[in-house]
Amino acid sequence: MEKELRVGMVGYAFMGAAHSQAWRTVNRVFDLPARARMSVICGRDESKVADAATRLGWEAYSTDWRELIARDDLDVIDVCTPGDSHAEIAIAALEAGKHVLCEKPLANSVEEARAMVAAAIQAQAAGVRSMCGFNYRRVPAVAVMRQLVESGRLGVVRHVRASYLQDWIVDPQFPLVWRLQRDKAGSGALGDIGAHIIDLTQFVTGQRITGVSGLTETFVKERPLPSAAAGLAASADGSGTGPVTVDDTALFLARLDGGAVGTYEASRFATGRKNALRVEINGSLGSVAFDFERMNELEFYDATAPGAEQGFTKILVTEADHPYMSAWWPPGHIIGYEHTFTHEMRDFLEAVGTGADPTPSFVDALQVQLVMDAVTRSAERDSAWTEVAPALAEVAA
Amino acid sequence: MEKELRVGMVGYAFMGAAHSQAWRTVNRVFDLPARARMSVICGRDESKVADAATRLGWEAYSTDWRELIARDDLDVIDVCTPGDSHAEIAIAALEAGKHVLCEKPLANSVEEARAMVAAAIQAQAAGVRSMCGFNYRRVPAVAVMRQLVESGRLGVVRHVRASYLQDWIVDPQFPLVWRLQRDKAGSGALGDIGAHIIDLTQFVTGQRITGVSGLTETFVKERPLPSAAAGLAASADGSGTGPVTVDDTALFLARLDGGAVGTYEASRFATGRKNALRVEINGSLGSVAFDFERMNELEFYDATAPGAEQGFTKILVTEADHPYMSAWWPPGHIIGYEHTFTHEMRDFLEAVGTGADPTPSFVDALQVQLVMDAVTRSAERDSAWTEVAPALAEVAA
Amino acid sequence: MEKELRVGMVGYAFMGAAHSQAWRTVNRVFDLPARARMSVICGRDESKVADAATRLGWEAYSTDWRELIARDDLDVIDVCTPGDSHAEIAIAALEAGKHVLCEKPLANSVEEARAMVAAAIQAQAAGVRSMCGFNYRRVPAVAVMRQLVESGRLGVVRHVRASYLQDWIVDPQFPLVWRLQRDKAGSGALGDIGAHIIDLTQFVTGQRITGVSGLTETFVKERPLPSAAAGLAASADGSGTGPVTVDDTALFLARLDGGAVGTYEASRFATGRKNALRVEINGSLGSVAFDFERMNELEFYDATAPGAEQGFTKILVTEADHPYMSAWWPPGHIIGYEHTFTHEMRDFLEAVGTGADPTPSFVDALQVQLVMDAVTRSAERDSAWTEVAPALAEVAA
Amino acid sequence: MEKELRVGMVGYAFMGAAHSQAWRTVNRVFDLPARARMSVICGRDESKVADAATRLGWEAYSTDWRELIARDDLDVIDVCTPGDSHAEIAIAALEAGKHVLCEKPLANSVEEARAMVAAAIQAQAAGVRSMCGFNYRRVPAVAVMRQLVESGRLGVVRHVRASYLQDWIVDPQFPLVWRLQRDKAGSGALGDIGAHIIDLTQFVTGQRITGVSGLTETFVKERPLPSAAAGLAASADGSGTGPVTVDDTALFLARLDGGAVGTYEASRFATGRKNALRVEINGSLGSVAFDFERMNELEFYDATAPGAEQGFTKILVTEADHPYMSAWWPPGHIIGYEHTFTHEMRDFLEAVGTGADPTPSFVDALQVQLVMDAVTRSAERDSAWTEVAPALAEVAA
The missing domain is CATH 3.40.50.720 (NAD(P)-binding Rossmann-like Domain)
Structure with missing residues (x-):
């Protein structure tokens, strides 16, 4: 029971x-x-x-x-x-x-x-x-990406191309909510959305980021103080301004331990991009591309298909044999953002209910933190290459 | 309270x-x-x-x-x-x-x-x-379409182009579930999915279909008897076959009472189309296009924009000022199929709670039924043009 | 030599x-x-x-x-x-x-x-x-469609969905150029652009249209007289107006001799669609979809692929092993509208140079004419179903 | 005359x-x-x-x-x-x-x-x-991008996101053609395709790249010797292998003199990407996005439009009032790769014929060369930030 x-x-x-x-x-x-x-x-x-x-x-x-x-x-x-x-x-x-x-x-x-x-x-x-x-990680299309890499369908991974783009603070009058304050949020775009693409690409490729060259920028350095912070929306209270203490955008180049190279970009200043978490991975045998704004779709290129028929296949990830999807609706009846959390709770309850450790573990999350830290330090030192230690080694030590 | x-x-x-x-x-x-x-x-x-x-x-x-x-x-x-x-x-x-x-x-x-x-x-x-x-009707993008037509942004509506395409019975071995039996389902693709595009286009244009020329086809006329019918999926039970008594596809041409002409197509044999409810409406001042498989997007063409900048604008219908959306997540965090029902219940509770009549009323639904009936009769008479009476007149009479 | x-x-x-x-x-x-x-x-x-x-x-x-x-x-x-x-x-x-x-x-x-x-x-x-x-017919992607159908990759063709949409006469002040006069042009959208989708779908499917139910409409019935007709653009000369004697749009349902059913639509009133010749064909084993505004791309759905990997593959038809393409540029370097004529002349010179009959022959073109004629007659008789005779039989007789 | x-x-x-x-x-x-x-x-x-x-x-x-x-x-x-x-x-x-x-x-x-x-x-x-x-530069859509930035429609440019992706040497057996030899080609992906996105983004933004952090990689370090080099295709001659002396991919972060930051990536190992020159530019008032594989289209986001109607507008750049296009075909009749050269010759003949200096000048091209040189030097020094001097200053000095 x-x-x-x-x-x-x-x-x-x-x-x-x-x-x-x-x-x-x-x-x-x-x-x-x-x-x-x-x-x-x-x-x-x-x-x-x-x-x-x-x-x-x-x-x-x-x-x-x-x-x-x-x-x-x-x-x-x-x-x-x-x-x-x-x-x-x-x-x-x-x-x-x-x-x-x-x-x-x-x-x-x-x-x-x-x-x-x-x-x-x-x-x-x-x-x-x-x-x-x-x-x-719980987007079904992301889970399919993981399966494709893991089963060798992409061959040797060469390129990771990841960006997470939003635009909710483009207006300089948008107030200084907690997400723009370092003492509350730790960092800006880097930790809020950059963290997701770091974790996601390490998860999907099964590779660890070993070094980075980073660059961060704060385009709007002073903002009105907020009257109240309700989620991502807020209004100014007219009582003056305060300094933005986090990054508006963070960009970095990376190397991964399987030999791949990567470009990463997190920004809250990408006008017109609302929640555009995009990942493309190119391997020696195939590629995958994903855009969260079309989260039910995965593009897969199979370079082993007959030459004249190759192309990016837009898989509508709503079939019963796709991860998580047999529990939902018939094919083509798409799901949304909130389902990623329902799937997260599913995996959590499944693991805890059976006495297993759920993933991503705190160690996995520390690995992400180490990458973010390296990006920050690299950005502070004129983008100098900065190594990222393996969290497991830390833990073992 | x-x-x-x-x-x-x-x-x-x-x-x-x-x-x-x-x-x-x-x-x-x-x-x-x-x-x-x-x-x-x-x-x-x-x-x-x-x-x-x-x-x-x-x-x-x-x-x-x-x-x-x-x-x-x-x-x-x-x-x-x-x-x-x-x-x-x-x-x-x-x-x-x-x-x-x-x-x-x-x-x-x-x-x-x-x-x-x-x-x-x-x-x-x-x-x-x-x-x-x-x-x-409760897809936010559909509600926006309605607003655009109603506020005159499309001008005089000329064309309605609607299709609802699925492919779940392409395999001739798919069993004879209740949806393929006239006594249970009334009709096949016509009533199951064709009904949706009839209602949706009458709702969005504010125009009534006044006449049709129809054609129906049953590609697979005999199917295995089902062991059990669980939603859209089912398996055969090995005990023989039975006749398919509904249409696999229904196509019709239409005229609407505002002067528009339309093409309509409902099919369960459109291989690769899972739940592709697509509607395009062309007016003298603009057009809209929608595809349910990308239900968070609406394409809008504004022919009054500067010539060199005209094009179909892909509106991501996830902003707080889009219908229903202020209750959900931040922009770009998309919703899914099930939300259409949550919105339906919202509108029902709103109306009943305030003592108003919700829409679509049974009269609106009768209007859809009259169109389906005309399509069936036209198809039976070599696609002869068949008038559709206004339900309101019926009701009044 | x-x-x-x-x-x-x-x-x-x-x-x-x-x-x-x-x-x-x-x-x-x-x-x-x-x-x-x-x-x-x-x-x-x-x-x-x-x-x-x-x-x-x-x-x-x-x-x-x-x-x-x-x-x-x-x-x-x-x-x-x-x-x-x-x-x-x-x-x-x-x-x-x-x-x-x-x-x-x-x-x-x-x-x-x-x-x-x-x-x-x-x-x-x-x-x-x-x-x-x-x-x-000479668009490489269309030639690939033909190959896919011919080689059986689509199985039994069930649906043809064809439209050719333009919008160059949406403005009622656009003048009465020769293409809007029956004595010069024969018909309007039907012969000018509808002819293309009739020919193209018969070519691609290898099936003949055997009957139609048609509907035509002239939305703007009177237009300014033109000062001069230069291609599709022209200006009024201020000397009054004249009657539009051709169709602005022609829609029809069709049956093909291999058992497929089809919807066809030609319009010059599809605001925002500039030269949108679109064809989708659904078969029992696969589907293809094409849009001329992206003429270098073909979407192909292979229903025999592993279930979880099925989807529409966007083939970029620019590879050396695609029809016509080895003569042009490297992969991904796309071609344009005019290349369809260069390919047409290529096929003409190839045939004439080797003493063979080029295609489409005048008989093929008569077959298209017979369909257009049937559409016109059906439209005149309240969309009554109208048979289309085989041109070959005519010729033989 | x-x-x-x-x-x-x-x-x-x-x-x-x-x-x-x-x-x-x-x-x-x-x-x-x-x-x-x-x-x-x-x-x-x-x-x-x-x-x-x-x-x-x-x-x-x-x-x-x-x-x-x-x-x-x-x-x-x-x-x-x-x-x-x-x-x-x-x-x-x-x-x-x-x-x-x-x-x-x-x-x-x-x-x-x-x-x-x-x-x-x-x-x-x-x-x-x-x-x-x-x-x-002569792609009409690129010219429109330039106009939009120049006329202020994008506001202050914040982000440049540029990649030029191909996949023609993914196969390790592809031979060692001249483009893979430093003494002939100077560099690999960087000079061949990276040069294009450097020039294009500096042209479109009107900003100069002032510094970079670069990373290059050669994934396949030894290849068969070629029998003959015919354009991008070639075959091995069986006489052994030789070292690849250029980069397979070059990635870099950049700052531009107007305050924008950028990510750049050139690769010949992006499986499935044939000639994918992609550029996105985000400004404070709008954004543009372009993909050469769909070179007739430009996506433009206007952040000054009414909120509920904002979105990326897919402009089909085939109208007579788009740069270069009045000389070609009616709207929607697209052009191809070779037209970029016809436009290049047009601009050259126009300038030379009127006694003016055509652009891009050799100075503009030197500026691109300086960026490439900085990327190479940065990559050699662990991605250390590397300034790029203005070519004009050099020339003046």
Whole structure:
């Protein structure tokens, strides 16, 4: 019989809403060894968190994450806060024996991430599980990409071409929300969206980024102070301006340990690109290309097909034999952004329910953090080549 | 304070699952004057309906729709059965004072549809509401199309070009499921998917189809008998074959009452097209084009723009100022098929909650039925031109 | 050693310029058994035809097509005039023993087309060749489509979906050029662009259209008189208006002799579509889709590929092993509209140079004419189904 | 009356054929102050160059470029040889008072390029003109991009994203043709295709690249010796292998003098990408995106349009009011690769015919060379940031 896992979630903004939709849906759609119970939602503002509990479907709410973790009627802590509190909350939760699902990026610094990995490894010995929420791994088309590389259909991977482009702060009057403040967010485009393409390409290729040459830029250096920060939208409050302390864009070249080279770009200034996470991988036998704005499609080029028939095949990834899709609708009935979270919760419940470690692990997430750190340091040193150590070696040491 | 509407749903297969996902989600996302309560799910097979209740999140189940309608603790009956039982269930529900949401096509014949309209009009006098579930009207891009035509941006509409293409029965060994039997389904591609493009184009253009020249074809006339029919997928049971009694494809030319001409095509034999509902409308000042397989996109051509800059603009319909979208995710974070049902429930709850009539009404759905009937009759008479009467005139008469 | 074929061309407007570019280029690019010599260009206005001769590269000019045909130093007559003079010129040329390349549509009526076929058959006995210029057959992607159908890759063809959409007369102030006058052009969209999709789909499928249900419409019935007609562009001269005597759009349903059904649409009122000749063919094993505005691409769906990898493959038809392409540039270096004429001249010279009959023959072109005639007659009789006789039977009889 | 310019062209392979097609066509299509006469083609192999003269339409041939330059019956020297002979031929031609059109990249080294610039400046004083053949500037869509940036429609340019991807040497058995040898080609992907995107983006943005961080890679380091090199295709001769001495791919990050940042990538290992020159530019008010494989299309995002109607507009750049296009076919009748050269010759003849300096000048081409040199040096020094001097300053100094 299926196990019940009682979830306490910290945070109720954009990620909180997305996670709630996923927790609410996952067991309605997938047959799993564990069932999530939406027990407690936690946030500092009582009126808002109470509203969120009602609206999003949580049984109770709390205004103190320490109290949440101290409860003995919860099994899972889902961390959806800004990055500056990830380490503290996740480590406390792990130490309290709670399974942890932590939003990405894992932390605001390599140091914090290392501490989290240490806590995760210690907890793991007691059967406590941890996972970082790189939800784009759960796009069915991305999972197919992984399968194609893994099964050798692309041959030797030569090129990785990854960009994650948005445009929500192009207007210089857009206010200084928390995502534009280094102390809250750790970094700007790099950690918010660059982290996704770093993780995704390492996941899909099975290769690790070993070195980078980076460049970052902040195009708009001063912005109006915000009246309130509601997700990505916000308005100025008229009380002056403040400095933008994070990158608007981060670009880097990379080498991967299987011999591939890569270009990476994360930007919030790509006018007209709304959530354009794009990845193309070229191998000796084939290529794949993906654009999140058309997330149900994958383009696959098979260089072993008859010459006159070669081309990029637009696979509509909605067939029952595509990853995750047998649980949903008939072919051609597409899914959306929120499904990536439902799939994330599916994989989490599947692993925890069967006593296995879910992926991506905190170690995987530390690897991403090490790349981001190398990009930042390279950018500070005139793009000088900067090596990226393997997280596993760190952990072993 | 918001009103509670207790829903009883008949049917638990493909449409039942889609409606359940929508009922479960709608009040979590939209602020509405009424709240849906998933009270009772109804189906004939007790074991299956009990499972469905648990899995889909209904409080109780019933194996008898008459019993369901007789209950006084339900406010809404949601009809998700095959077309042959729509009329009987919907009329009984309306007579019992229940608001009715009925899946499309409204009925299996014009005669049934007329009876349903009569019942709806009678019930309406007592404040009982009825709606037919043409969910594709609720695609945000379709709603934008409607706005563009309505506000005059397309000028005088000249051309309607609509097709709904699938390929799930191309294999002659695909078994004879209920959708291929006239007594259950009424018609084949025509009623199942052709109905959608008839309704959608009449909705978007604000014009009524006044006459048609039709052609239908059944490419595979005999199929294996099915062992069980699970949604669109099924397997043969080895016990012989039976005749396909519906159309595999239906094509027709049309004239609309605003002067436009149209081509329409519904097919289940369009190899490679999975759920390709495509509509293009050309007007004297502009055009729009839509493909459901990319349902978050709308192409809009503005012939009043500077000449050298004209072109089809691919609008990513995920902005907060697009219909329905402010409730969802940030721009570029796309939605999927199931959201059309969530929007349908939103519009239903909004209307019923405020005491208004939701659309499309049973009269609108009868209009679609009249077109389908004319196509069938034209096809039977060598494609002879066949007039389509206005449903309103019928109703008035 | 290669044979020289001295060409006399009648007409110097749009088609005259396109043919000249092709005659000028064909032997520079292809190795052929015959070499075209651009001997004489012919037109009624001496000043204009003299200019055209110089600009387009003809050795001499003539103002009288009868004189042209009477010359004994010409081998080929290339007919690029409006349709009302095709029959007279082509028949005279054939009787004078000249090979004839005649622009499409072959004639302005079935009667004329029959007379041309009779002349062609008589001339053929003396080794005189004739061909009709359906240039879109020479698009490499279209040739690949033909190969795919012919080799069985599509299986049994079920659906033909063809449209040819333009928008150059959407503006009601666009003047009454010759293409809008029945006595000059024979018909409107039907003969000008509809002829192409009729020929192309019969060519690609290898099937003949056996019956149609048609509908035509003239949206703008009166237009300003033109000051001068220069190709497709023209300006009004302020001297009043005249009636449009041809169709603005022609739509029809069709059955083909291999069991396929089809929808066809030709329009000059499809705002935003400039030269959108689109064809999709669905078979039991695969599909192809083509859009001339992206003429270097062909979409091919192979339903025999592994299920999870199926999709429309966008073949960039620029490889050396694609038809016609080895003579041009490296892969990915695309070609354009004018190349269809260069390929047409290539095929003409190849056939005539080796003493073979080029295709499409006048009989093939008569078959197209019979379909157009049936569409017109059906449209006049309320879209009643109208059979199309096989041209070959006519010819044999 | 129009001036005659007698052209002598050195080289008869891929570029020789492309230039010939353009010289043959340019005065047939455009009205220009000068007319090109295809006088002499020059190459070392007498039999091949004689054949080429006949096939491509040159009046005479020569086997010695020095003899060509010494002739007093030529006005223009068109240099289509590999890069190792550009400097010698072009400088000699300029000194002999011939106008020079030189293929790109201008030279195989900055040193050579500087010498060529010096010669060009000296010749310019005597009215002798020089131009470098960056043909992609002449794509109408690229010209429109330039207009949009220049007229302020994009606002402040923030991002340049450029790649030029091919795949013709993915197979390790593809032989060691001259383009893979440093002494002949100067560099690999960098000079052959990277040069194009450097020039194109500097042209379109009006900004100069001021510094780069580069990375190059040679994936296949040893290849079979070729039997003969015919354009991009070739076969091995079985006599062993030799070292590849150029880059297979070159990637770099860049800063431009207007504040933009850029990513650049040139590769011959992008499986499935045939001639994918892609450029996207994001500005504060809009964006443009272009892909040469669809060279007739330009995507333009106008961020000043009404919010709900914003999107990338696919402009089909075939209208009479688009650059170069009034000379060609009606809207929607697309053009191809070779037209870029016809436009190049048009601009050259227009300038020379009116006594003006054509662009891109040798100075512009030196600027490209300086960027390539900086990329190479950066790649050799672990991607260290490397400044790029302004060529104009060099020239002035």
